[in-house]
Structures are given as structure tokens and as C-alpha cells.
Amino acid sequence: MLLAVSANSAPPQEAPAADLILTNGRIYTVEAGAPWAEAVAIRDGRILAVGTRAEIAARKGAKTRVVDLHGRLLLPAFGDAHAHPIFGGMSHARCSLSAGKTLDDYRRIIAECVARTPGTGTVFGSGFNQSLFPPKGIPRKEILDEISSDRALIFESDGHTLWVNSKALELAKITKDTPDPKNGTIDRDPATGEPVGGLEESAMALVDALVPPPSDADLQGAITYSVRLFNSYGITSWHDAAVEWDKGGTSRAIQAYKAVQDRGALTMHTVMDLRWNNARGIEQMADILKLSDDARARGLTAKGVKFFIDGVIPQQTAAMLAPYEGTTEKGAAQISLDMLAEAVTALDARGFQPHFHAIGDAAVREALDAVARTRSHDGRTDTRPMISHMNVIDPADQPRFGQLGVTAVFQPLWACDEAYMRLTMERIGPVRSTTIYPAGSILRSGGRLAYGADWSVASANPFEGIEVALTRIAPGENLAPLGPDEAVTLEQALRAYTLDVAYVNHLDTETGSIAPGKSADLIVVDQDLFKIPARQIHATKVLVTLFRGTPVYGGLDRLAR
Known part of the structure; x- marks a missing residue:
């Protein structure tokens, strides 16, 4: 049975009309007292009212756009409590290894990056998986040396480890005699003490000067x-x-x-x-x-x-x-x-x-x-x-x-x-x-x-x-x-x-749930998370994302059948 969020009863005649009404949906509000609704009204980028279809219909004015959700699931837009937007965006703009699944994938991607990067300067990228370097997850310089021995190759994993080639070690003057910096480790061959191609934590800073700064x-x-x-x-x-x-x-x-x-x-x-x-x-x-x-x-x-x-x-x-x-x-x-x-x-x-x-x-x-x-x-x-x-x-x-x-x-x-x-x-x-x-x-x-x-x-x-x-x-x-x-x-x-x-984010009165007065940050998805097996959730797609009431991904026309 649908538990509806009250729209604070039918509005008086002079109540403001909505710019947009999303109706006939399964709306999960993330509001503990009343988690489900059927419709939501939006005005000036904010949620005007939430409730049943009949309650929200009363918010319709002459210029209100009404969009039928056809029973689709509508949720508050998601947040991310730990992201690196600049690092992440830069990693995809430079030489990203994130699509690689094997060392051979990495060899191919890096070789392509070297080929399309003019000059003799450093090729920098990120996204390698340390588990591809058994048994301890320490990357090896020899793989990169095969690709280029005359220009520095430097790749970051997770903000804690760099994978570098011999040329990068040479240019940074990192040898077996270089001491580990405080809070950092130069990965070394246990028999010879020679650097093997991994730099951990603060040791990553030893090659900072080789990485071209972003514009x-x-x-x-x-x-x-x-x-x-x-x-x-x-x-x-x-x-x-x-x-x-x-x-x-x-x-x-x-x-x-x-x-x-x-x-x-x-x-x-x-x-x-x-x-x-x-x-x-x-x-x-x-x-x-x-x-x-x-x-x-x-x-x-x-x-x-x-x-x-x-x-x-x-x-x-x-x-x-x-x-x-x-x-x-x-x-x-x-x-x-x-x-x-x-x-x-x-x-x-x-x-x-x-x-x-x-x-x-x-x-x-x-x-x-x-x-x-x-x-x-x-x-x-x-x-x-x-x-x-x-x-x-x-x-x-x-x-x-x-x-x-x-x-x-x-x-x-x-x-x-x-x-x-x-x-x-x-x-x-x-x-x-x-x-x-x-x-x-x-x-x-x-x-x-x-x-x-x-x-x-x-x-x-x-x-x-x-x-x-x-x-x-x-x-x-x-x-x-x-x-x-x-x-x-x-x-x-x-x-x-x-x-x-x-x-x-100190924004819980502004966003994060579907309630009157909050920013209209909403999403409509292509399958109902509450009606499918949990193992199918990963395949869910967003049809429309609204930020402050305006589509920033997809379009409301996409919801028409």
C-alpha cells in the first residue's frame, strides 16, 4: 500500500502554482515519517509540495508543465561524500589506465599515449590496479622501460603509489643510495637495493618536478x-x-x-x-x-x-x-x-x-x-x-x-x-x-x-x-x-x-530528500530498485537528473511513452 506524504492539505485558492508537476510515480522521499508519495510540485527550482496525485493536482496553474512518470521510481538525487573531481577529471584527460584489465592492456594504452604525446617530456597518467603486480602489489619499471627508455613515464594508482620507469628514476636522481623520505618508501629490490619502479606515499614527491603542471x-x-x-x-x-x-x-x-x-x-x-x-x-x-x-x-x-x-x-x-x-x-x-x-x-x-x-x-x-x-x-x-x-x-x-x-x-x-x-x-x-x-x-x-x-x-x-x-x-x-x-x-x-x-556537507536542510522547501534535486530511473533482485541494481540507468528543478542530464520528454 502506498504511504503518501501530505501536501499539507489542499492549498488555499491564492497558493502559488507550480512550474512543474511530476505525477503518477513511485516517489521515495527518504523522509523517515512518510517515505512514499505519488507526485511532487516544483516552483522556482524548489520543491513546493509532495503528496498524492490529487493533492498535487491542486498546484496546477495555467502555465504549469505536468509530466506523467508512468509509475517510474523517482528519488532524491544522489550525493558523493568523497570524490576527487579535479584529479579524476585530469586522469581521464591525460593517459587513463582505468579501462585496462591486464598488463597487456596497460602496455597498449601507454604506448598509444606516448605515440600521441609530442616531444620528449614526461607522459603522466593514472588508474593502474596494483593487484596486477603480485605478490605485493609493487609495480615494476621494466614494463614501462620496454615502452620508452628515453622519456619519463609516471603513473599514479590511488593517490598513494606511483609507477615509474627507469628514465623517471634517473631524471629524479633516485638510486639505491637515495634515502626513503619521511612517511614514504622507495620500493627496492631486496637483494640489490635498486629501485624497482614503485614510489609510496611521500616518496611520490621525489618526481613532482617531472610532472607537467595542469593549465x-x-x-x-x-x-x-x-x-x-x-x-x-x-x-x-x-x-x-x-x-x-x-x-x-x-x-x-x-x-x-x-x-x-x-x-x-x-x-x-x-x-x-x-x-x-x-x-x-x-x-x-x-x-x-x-x-x-x-x-x-x-x-x-x-x-x-x-x-x-x-x-x-x-x-x-x-x-x-x-x-x-x-x-x-x-x-x-x-x-x-x-x-x-x-x-x-x-x-x-x-x-x-x-x-x-x-x-x-x-x-x-x-x-x-x-x-x-x-x-x-x-x-x-x-x-x-x-x-x-x-x-x-x-x-x-x-x-x-x-x-x-x-x-x-x-x-x-x-x-x-x-x-x-x-x-x-x-x-x-x-x-x-x-x-x-x-x-x-x-x-x-x-x-x-x-x-x-x-x-x-x-x-x-x-x-x-x-x-x-x-x-x-x-x-x-x-x-x-x-x-x-x-x-x-x-x-x-x-x-x-x-x-x-x-x-x-551541512546541506541537509537544502537537499538530500524530497520535502517541501528543499532544492528540487531529483532523479527518475529506468527500473524500480524496490521491485528487482538486488543483484540487478547495478544495471539501473538514470533517465533524468534535475538540479534545482532544471534537467542537467536527460530530458523530461524522455519520460513520455
Whole structure:
């Protein structure tokens, strides 16, 4: 039986008419008290009323456009709580390896990139899968050397590892005698000490000078590409999880966002994190405040700060509470708890939101401890801390998310049996592997989830993420589910992709659900997620995406039968 959202009874005669009415649909509102409706009225880009077909028909005026949904499912537009729009857009504009599935694919793609890139300069790209380099996921220079020995080839995986050829190592003067930088590793041959072609964490900076910087047009093009892609997936809100900036308080990324916004092409609610520089101290607060003020003056929001506490598990750079399997190594935090807590407390006092990259269970605990110290100092402020990734969370720490008001930002597509996950489980062993992405446990213990893809590290398509969140199985695979007890319901997954992304963006009164007064950010999809098997959700397509009441993907005419 359809539970309808009241339109606050029939409007009086003088009530404003709608510009647009979407009717005869199955409308899932993500409003807890009344989740279902049949029609929605929109005026001036905002939701005027939600209710039954009869109630909303009363909002029709002489100029109202009425669109029959023919029973289709309408949802609030999705959000993404952890995206890298500039990095992701640039990765597709340069030499993207994301479509490659094998090393031979990489050889072909890179050779094509070299051939079409004039001159003798560096060829830079991203998107390689570390699981194609067994047994430890460390990339080898020899593969790239076969393609080019006279120009630098540099490829990024996930923001934590670079794959480089011998020429890049030579130009950067990286030899067996080069010491590992703080918080970084030069991958080496265990017998000779020679660099093998992998650079981890801060060691990536050793080749920075070889990577050609993007132009202003490149940055703007990257944002525009990402907006269009995300709109096609039904996403109209994102959290840019690491905006780069220069010492002194300037950011070309913020300037690029402003330029795209001025062209009317930023069809996305945008919130930005400014990246914390672990090599500096609390003095960088002055630059961060200046950057945030600059963003606000440009009509943008940058009141989050991203802290990178650790690395990743396959390369054993993630910080763990106990040693990796078969070793005495536990990884290490890249920022001390004292420094982190001081920074978070200082930010909290100024209303800034802390966002932590934490993959290992020790890093997750450090992030929670930093928030706890801040809470003891400042109380329960509304800065809405977030921790992203959390491949492993110790069971003792899982209830602390709800207790401290920290949102767990998972990448749901990762919570399944696939090649990279197998590398992870090999490193941490079978016991800790039972605590991988414990989404269900976080919810059961009173915590909040918000989903983000970490694009372009993973697909930004929310339907793929929703399917894995429900099944813990990769789309199209027939493997056993990964920790099936940690699966969530469809309703929980939809909330984590909509209203709770809006919550971490401090936009939950503006978007994230279908309710009167909110921005008309809506999507119509081609199949009803509530009526199909969960293993079919990934194939769902968006027919129309509305942002502030205007189609930004597809068209309303597309809904006609």
C-alpha cells in the first residue's frame, strides 16, 4: 500500500502554482515519517509540495508543465561524500589506465599515449590496479622501460603509489643510495637495493618536478568533465575530499571552481576540504583561514580540512594496531595524535569540519581519539567530523562513531571479494578480515553512514555501490559475499547516498530528500530498485537528473511513452 506524504492539505485558492508537476510515480522521499508519495510540485527550482496525485493536482496553474512518470521510481538525487573531481577529471584527460584489465592492456594504452604525446617530456597518467603486480602489489619499471627508455613515464594508482620507469628514476636522481623520505618508501629490490619502479606515499614527491603542471584550462576542463559524468549518474552533490593549495594561501583549484561556476557549468552542490600538510605544523592555520575566506568571497564553500593519517594496506603503509601477517611491521601514522588533536581542536573552535583519511584500524582509532580530545575541550559542536575508507575498524571502536558523532564514509563498492581486497586480506589475515568495512555494525551501534566513491579510484556509479552495499558481492560476479553480516538494507543505502551525504556537507536542510522547501534535486530511473533482485541494481540507468528543478542530464520528454 502506498504511504503518501501530505501536501499539507489542499492549498488555499491564492497558493502559488507550480512550474512543474511530476505525477503518477513511485516517489521515495527518504523522509523517515512518510517515505512514499505519488507526485511532487516544483516552483522556482524548489520543491513546493509532495503528496498524492490529487493533492498535487491542486498546484496546477495555467502555465504549469505536468509530466506523467508512468509509475517510474523517482528519488532524491544522489550525493558523493568523497570524490576527487579535479584529479579524476585530469586522469581521464591525460593517459587513463582505468579501462585496462591486464598488463597487456596497460602496455597498449601507454604506448598509444606516448605515440600521441609530442616531444620528449614526461607522459603522466593514472588508474593502474596494483593487484596486477603480485605478490605485493609493487609495480615494476621494466614494463614501462620496454615502452620508452628515453622519456619519463609516471603513473599514479590511488593517490598513494606511483609507477615509474627507469628514465623517471634517473631524471629524479633516485638510486639505491637515495634515502626513503619521511612517511614514504622507495620500493627496492631486496637483494640489490635498486629501485624497482614503485614510489609510496611521500616518496611520490621525489618526481613532482617531472610532472607537467595542469593549465587553468585543464583544471576547469577536469571539473566540467566530472560534473557531467556525476550528473549522468544522478549525482548533484559532492564533497571534494582534498583541494590542493600553495603555501601563502592561494589555490588554483578554488579559482577553477569559480570559473566553472561563473559559466553556469557547476551543476553540483560543492563542498571542499583543504588538504592539511603533514610536513608543516599548526602555523598553516593562517593559510587555511585565508583560503576558506577566499572561497566564501567567490561564492564557494571550503570549511573542511582533510587529514591523511596513513597509507594503504597492500603496501603496508596503513597504520595497524597489530603487525601485518608474518611480519613485525604495523605501519605508522603520518601525523602524531598530539598534532592531530591540536589541529582538530583549533579547527573546531572556528567551525571547520575535520575529515580523516584512515585505512588501518590504528589510524581509525587515532582519528576517533583526536575527535574525543576535541569534544572534551569544546563539547559537542556541529562540525560533523568524517572518517573515510576504514578498511578495518577494531570492534572496540565501532560504537564510538555514534558516541562521538563521527560519520563513517565508506566506499561501498570496495566491500566485496576482488583482487585488491585479496591483497588486503593477505596482509591482515583471517581474523582482522572479519572487520573489513563493518557498515552494518556501525549502524547497529548508533553510527551514521555516508557513501562516497573516492572517484576516480573507483567507479562513481551509485547503483553499483548500492548493489554491493546490499550483497557484499561485486556486480556480475558469483563469489561468496564478503562479510555478509555487514550488509545494509536498500533504505539504509539510499539514505547513505542522499540525506546523509547532505548531512556531512551541512546541506541537509537544502537537499538530500524530497520535502517541501528543499532544492528540487531529483532523479527518475529506468527500473524500480524496490521491485528487482538486488543483484540487478547495478544495471539501473538514470533517465533524468534535475538540479534545482532544471534537467542537467536527460530530458523530461524522455519520460513520455
